[in-house]
Every structure is written in structure tokens, then in C-alpha cells.
Amino acid sequence: METLLQARDLSYSAGGKLILRGASFKAKRGEFIALLGVNGAGKSTLLDILAGLRAPTSGDVLLKGKPLADVQACERARWVCHLPQGVRGELPFTVEQIVLMGRYPHADRWMESEQDRAAVTAALERTHCLEFRHRRFSTLSGGERQRVLLAACLAQNAEILLMDEPSTYLDLRHQMHCFELLRSEASCGTVCIAVTHDLNLALTYCSRILVLQGGIVRHDMPVEEAWRHKSWFLEFSERLQVEHSWNGKAWIAYR
Amino acid sequence: MDSLPVISFREKLWLIASGAAVVAAVVLLPWIGTAPLTPERVLARQSPDYPIFVELRLSRTLLGLLVGSSLSLAGALFQAMLRESMATPYTLGISSAASLGAILTIIAGLPSILGLPAVWLGALAGAGSSVAIVAGASARQGQLSSFRLLLTGISLNGICSALILMIHSLAREHRSISILQWLLGNVDSVRYSALGAFAMVALVVFVIVVSRARQWNLLMVGESWAATRGVNPGRLMRIGFFCGSALTATAIALSGPIGFVGLIVPHIVRSRISPDYRILMPCSFLLGGVLLATADAVGRTVVAPAELPAGAVMALIGGPYLIWLVRRKF
Numbered sequence: 001m002e003t004l005l006q007a008r009d010l011s012y013s014a015g016g017k018l019i020l021r022g023a024s025f026k027a028k029r030g031e032f033i034a035l036l037g038v039n040g041a042g043k044s045t046l047l048d049i050l051a052g053l054r055a056p057t058s059g060d061v062l063l064k065g066k067p068l069a070d071v072q073a074c075e076r077a078r079w080v081c082h083l084p085q086g087v088r089g090e091l092p093f094t095v096e097q098i099v100l101m102g103r104y105p106h107a108d109r110w111m112e113s114e115q116d117r118a119a120v121t122a123a124l125e126r127t128h129c130l131e132f133r134h135r136r137f138s139t140l141s142g143g144e145r146q147r148v149l150l151a152a153c154l155a156q157n158a159e160i161l162l163m164d165e166p167s168t169y170l171d172l173r174h175q176m177h178c179f180e181l182l183r184s185e186a187s188c189g190t191v192c193i194a195v196t197h198d199l200n201l202a203l204t205y206c207s208r209i210l211v212l213q214g215g216i217v218r219h220d221m222p223v224e225e226a227w228r229h230k231s232w233f234l235e236f237s238e239r240l241q242v243e244h245s246w247n248g249k250a251w252i253a254y255r
Numbered sequence: 256m257d258s259l260p261v262i263s264f265r266e267k268l269w270l271i272a273s274g275a276a277v278v279a280a281v282v283l284l285p286w287i288g289t290a291p292l293t294p295e296r297v298l299a300r301q302s303p304d305y306p307i308f309v310e311l312r313l314s315r316t317l318l319g320l321l322v323g324s325s326l327s328l329a330g331a332l333f334q335a336m337l338r339e340s341m342a343t344p345y346t347l348g349i350s351s352a353a354s355l356g357a358i359l360t361i362i363a364g365l366p367s368i369l370g371l372p373a374v375w376l377g378a379l380a381g382a383g384s385s386v387a388i389v390a391g392a393s394a395r396q397g398q399l400s401s402f403r404l405l406l407t408g409i410s411l412n413g414i415c416s417a418l419i420l421m422i423h424s425l426a427r428e429h430r431s432i433s434i435l436q437w438l439l440g441n442v443d444s445v446r447y448s449a450l451g452a453f454a455m456v457a458l459v460v461f462v463i464v465v466s467r468a469r470q471w472n473l474l475m476v477g478e479s480w481a482a483t484r485g486v487n488p489g490r491l492m493r494i495g496f497f498c499g500s501a502l503t504a505t506a507i508a509l510s511g512p513i514g515f516v517g518l519i520v521p522h523i524v525r526s527r528i529s530p531d532y533r534i535l536m537p538c539s540f541l542l543g544g545v546l547l548a549t550a551d552a553v554g555r556t557v558v559a560p561a562e563l564p565a566g567a568v569m570a571l572i573g574g575p576y577l578i579w580l581v582r583r584k585f
Contacts, residue, residue, distance in 0.1 A: 048479075051482075051483050052482070052483075053479050053482055053483065073482065073485050073486060073487045074485035075485075076485070077483060077484050077485030078485070080483070081483065082479070082483040084477070084479055084480065084483075087476050087477055087480060088338070088476075088477065090340075091475070091476060091530075092475075092525050092526070092530035093472070093475075093476075093530050093531070094530075097472070097530070097531060098476070100261070101469075101472060101473055101476065101480075101484055102484065104469055104470075104473060104484045104485055104486070105484060105485035107469075110466070110468065110469065110533065111261060111262075112261050117261070156484070
């Protein structure tokens with residue numbers, strides 16, 4: 001499979017603190033990667049660097065083998081899409097206006113095409129937002145807003161999806177639906193990297209896990225292997241352990 | 256599944272209605288004033304009706320339209336750039352610096368420089384200096400950020416306001432009255448050459464900013480949001496800052512610091528017509544002009560034969576609106 005995204009020895013410091021110190025990995029087409037780590041491990045910073053929102057102190061990012069810094073903003077937005085942890089809630093726009101913004105890199109300067117509108121409607125439908133598409137974003141609940149932002153990302157139709165805690169605020173049904181959507185995006189040939197604190201969601205839906213610790217990628221393994229090794233999840237808490245449900249399915253529980 | 260209208264029929268109607276309101280203002284407002292004018296005498300070019308209509312009333316109406324349009328558009332622009340619904344064209348210190356420049360020329364007793372009113376040039380010089388100071392102090396690695404712009408602008412506002420108060424308190428009586436009159440902001444008849452130059456600036460800036468309407472929508476959500484959708488936010492901020500400053504500086508130079516129009520018009524358009532900058536900007540531009548020209552017409556008739564400055568009328572309309580807004584939204 002083609003490598004779409006490569007992080008090479010990324011370091012980043014802010015306020016005198018070294019947040020990343022030589023993080024490296026490759027992501028291939030079709031992979032759904034869970035980016036894990038405790039608070040302050042540098043997950044969001046890494047995602048921001050991959051999205052081009054921050055410049056690394058050293059190291060570089062390659063998009064399809066091309067340095068990220070050499071890719072024009074609009075072209076980059078057609079390749080990479082970034083879901084932030086949140087946006088300010090008091091936005092005056094309607095749901096469909098927010099989702100239409102995802103089409104900016106594809107549309108011409110002023111107006112969206114029929115194709116753009118179809119992509120927006122499909123994204124609204126997939127994220128179960130179609131019924132409230134005319135409502136103002138500011139009137140939505142936290143979970144509904146999160147689904148709208150996810151819809152804007154899907155409408156962007158990028159090949160690399162960088163999702164910073166996509167299941168935040170979502171109820172259980174929509175958490176699973178969100179990860180199912182991302183898995184289906186990956187199965188269509190995109191790369192999806194999702195920051196999450198929910199290890200069970202990560203191990204259920206993702207194909208690979210990356211664990212950041214101390215500013216480097218401490219663990220990088222396929223999910224099948226992750227179930228067998230305890231070492232990585234004990235870094236989150238010593239109270240975690242693998243349990244098996246009545247049907248034999250494994251899950252991570254805490255004592 | 257019904258299709259998504261990008262610009263609805265209702266929004267298109269509002270655009271047409273806003274354009275029609277401008278035409279109505281140009282046709283009707285010059286007839287309003289202390290001295291009654293008859294259409295027959297104006298059309299026959301008979302004195303004094305014709306000179307009053309063309310040289311005083313029409314040029315004043317056009318100036319009101321241009322100043323109101325420019326301040327409304329600048330208000331909408333700064334509200335997107337700063338993501339702050341209470342931002343006005345004056346938030347970044349341009350108004351105070353322009354006022355300081357104008358007041359210095361009043362204190363110096365300069366009537367004109369190079370054939371142009373010295374107050375205009377003083378205001379433009381003040382505004383230009385403020386743009387350089389705010390841009391220079393808030394830029395980091397060539398990039399402007401809304402947070403740094405806001406803090407620098409507010410600081411400059413405070414410094415210039417303090418200097419204005421100081422100069423005003425030390426000025427002699429007749430100069431003090433001139434300063435006060437200028438600070439109230441007024442729409443007065445000006446030469447058509449000055450109106451033409453102002454209209455050129457306003458139209459060029461209008462085209463530049465409205466052609467980027469979708470980028471302002473993205474910036475309104477956030478700089479990171481805009482950046483990951485293909486916009487270069489640093490470049491866009493620079494364009495917005497210089498365009499907004501040019502609009503504000505020329506408007507203030509010709510009319511003094513008229514408040515509220517840059518705040519209330521974009522607010523009304525955003526909440527009543529559309530938050531989409533493709534609609535919001537043209538409608539704010541058109542309706543802002545109509546509002547200020549109408550306020551000026553009210554000001555010259557409500558206490559006739561005396562006149563209320565348009566700035567005072569706008570404050571009397573804008574103040575209660577702002578209080579209502581605060582009660583409703585916060």
C-alpha cells in the first residue's frame with residue numbers, strides 16, 4: 001500500500017518545554033490509526049503539525065513523499081482534513097453553512113457546485129445531521145455540534161483525516177457510529193488518524209495504534225498485536241486489564 | 256432529499272431590496288431639508304433650488320451613503336477578523352489616531368494643505384500611522400493574529416484618546432469648539448472630486464473583500480479552521496486589516512468619527528438576513544449607507560432650522576439598539 005503520510009523525527013517545543021522529541025511514523029492508505037497517550041503526551045500537537053497548523057522545531061512531514069511545507073494551502077486542504085477538538089459555540093452559521101465550508105478547497109472562488117451540494121448532503125446524512133441542517137450551530141448540543149464538524153470533514157473529501165478526539169461529547173451510539181464512519185473512510189483508501197482516550201473504541205475499530213509517551217512514539221503496533229501485549233496499556237494505568245465477555249470478545253476493563 | 260440552496264431566494268430578494276434602498280435614498284433624501292425645493296425649479300436649473308440640490312443636498316447624501324457603506328463594511332470585516340461580535344471599525348485604534356491627527360491640524364490652525372482641507376490630511380496621516388503601529392507591533396514572523404491585533408489596537412485607542420483629552424483641555428475656546436464639533440462626526444457637503452476619490456477607494460476595497468467572502472466565513476469560525484480548509488489566514492488577516500483601515504480612514508477623514516453604524520448594521524444583517532459573508536457584506540455595504548444618509552436627513556430636519564450632527568443621531572439610534580442587544584444576547 002502507498003505511504004500517504006510520513007512524520008520524520010518531529011520535535012516541537014513551546015514555552016521552554018519539549019513536547020515532541022523525535023516522533024516518527026508512516027501511515028499507509030487504508031489504515032485507521034488510533035493516536036493514544038496520556039494528557040500532555042503531545043497528541044494534539046502532533047496532529048497540528050501533521051495538518052500544517054504548527055511548524056515543527058525540527059524534523060519534517062511528507063505528504064505523498066512531498067514536504068508538507070512545499071504544498072500550497074488549498075492543495076493541502078484537498079489532501080488533509082483536520083477535525084479540531086472544538087470550535088467556539090456561538091457561531092451564527094447554520095449547520096449546512098458550516099458543512100459547506102468543508103467544500104472550500106474544491107469549489108471555485110465564490111459559489112459551490114451541484115457536486116459540492118451533493119457531497120454536503122451525503123455528509124449530513126452519514127453523520128445523522130440532515131434533520132437539523134437548517135438550525136443555527138449555536139443552538140445545538142455539544143454532541144450535535146461535534147457531528148456537524150465531523151460532517152464538514154467528511155464533505156472535504158480529503159485523503160488523510162486527522163481527527164482530534166472525534167467522539168468527544170457523543171453519546172455511546174454516536175461514538176460507535178463515528179468510529180464506524182472513520183473505519184469505512186479508511187477502507188475506501190484514506191488514512192485516518194484519530195486521537196482518543198477510549199481504548200476499547202480504538203481497539204474495536206482501528207487497524208493500528210500509536211502510543212505517544214514523553215514526546216516520542218513509544219508503541220506502534222497493529223491492533224491484533226495490541227490485544228496480546230499488556231505493556232502499552234499499563235502506561236495509562238496499572239488498573240487496566242484485558243477481560244473477556246460471555247461471547248469471548250476481549251475488552252479493556254479497570255479494576 | 257431536497258437540494259441545498261447556497262444563496263436562498265429570500266437572500267437574493269434582500270440583496271435586491273438593499274440596492275433599491277440605495278437608489279431610493281439617492282432619489283428622495285436630497286429633497287429633505289430646511290429650505291423647501293421644488294422639482295420643477297431643480298430640473299430647470301433655477302437658483303437657488305438647483306445649487307442647493309446639487310452642491311449641498313446631493314453631495315451630502317452621497318457622502319452619507321459612502322461613509323455609512325464604508326463603516327458598515329469595515330465593521331463586518333473586523334468582526335470576522337477578530338471573531339468578536341462587538342468589534343467596530345474603531346476597535347483597532349484607527350478612529351482615535353485619525354481623530355488625533357485631525358485635532359493636531361485644528362490646533363495648528365491649518366486651513367488647507369496642497370489645496371485639500373488640512374483636517375482630512377491630518378486624519379489620514381493619523382490613521383496611516385495607526386495602521387503602521389498596530390501592524391508593526393502585532394505582527395510576528397510576518398503574520399497577524401486577531402488576539403495581538405486586538406490588544407495592540409485597544410492600547411493605541413487608549414493612548415490616542417488620552418492625548419485627545421489632554422489637547423482638548425489645553426486648547427483655547429474657539430479651537431476647543433472646533434475639536435468638539437469634529438469629534439461628534441458629521442456629514443457635510445463636499446466637492447464631487449473628493450467624493451469621486453472616496454468612491455474609488457470604497458469600490459476597490461469592496462471588490463477585494465467581497466471576492467473573498469467565503470474566506471471570511473471560514474475565518475469567522477477560527478484561524479485553524481480556515482487554515483485546514485485551504486485559506487492562508489495570515490495573508491487574509493493582512494488584506495482585511497489594510498482594506499478595513501483604508502475604508503475607515505477615508506470615512507473618518509471626510510466625516511469625523513461616526514459611531515455605531517459599523518456595529519449595528521452588520522449585526523442586523525447577520526441576525527435578520529444571513530450570516531454568510533457573501534450576503535452579509537454587500538447588504539451591510541448598501542444598508543449602512545442608507546442608514547447613515549437617512550440619519551443625516553433626520554438630523555437636518557428634526558430641530559430645523561438648527562441641525563443635529565449625523566454622528567449624534569447615529570449614537571441616539573445605536574445606543575438603545577446596543578442596550579437591547581446586550582439584554583437579548585448576554
